[in-house]
Amino acid sequence: MLSGNIKSAIGLGLILNQGIGDTIRVSLTGDPVEEIKSAKLILRTLGLRKGGIEVVSCPTCGRTSIDLIGLANAVENMVQDIPLDIKVAVMGCVVNGPGEAKEADIGIAGGKGEGLLIKKVRL
Numbered sequence: 001m002l003s004g005n006i007k008s009a010i011g012l013g014l015i016l017n018q019g020i021g022d023t024i025r026v027s028l029t030g031d032p033v034e035e036i037k038s039a040k041l042i043l044r045t046l047g048l049r050k051g052g053i054e055v056v057s058c059p060t061c062g063r064t065s066i067d068l069i070g071l072a073n074a075v076e077n078m079v080q081d082i083p084l085d086i087k088v089a090v091m092g093c094v095v096n097g098p099g100e101a102k103e104a105d106i107g108i109a110g111g112k113g114e115g116l117l118i119k120k121v122r123l
């Protein structure tokens, strides 16, 4: 539930960001699995939890020609239990997607009938 997530993020985030508390419980109306996902994301966003793949995606625009929301959700579900501390970017086009994904460790950019997988090389 969107409003529950936002209220939890702001309420718990403000407290945790001040160093208050060492446990977190998110209560949402719905699947309890979503509560855990929200809690993990709040902690990771605050830099209080390491590990786990962070999935980011572009906001979409007129160039988007794939089901980016479906793809981003699928990628997020696929990687949720992988304990790597990396960022994966899911982008909606092969024109600007690779450039916009340059801060990520792995980028996925999709277009009509084509797709790119980009791996950042660490020097």
Ligand code: SF4
Pocket (backbone or CB within 6 Å): 058, 059, 060, 061, 062, 063, 064, 091, 092, 093, 094, 095, 096, 097, 100
């Ligand atoms: S990556 Fe492509 S589809 Fe996504 S916002 Fe940028 S230009 Fe638009």
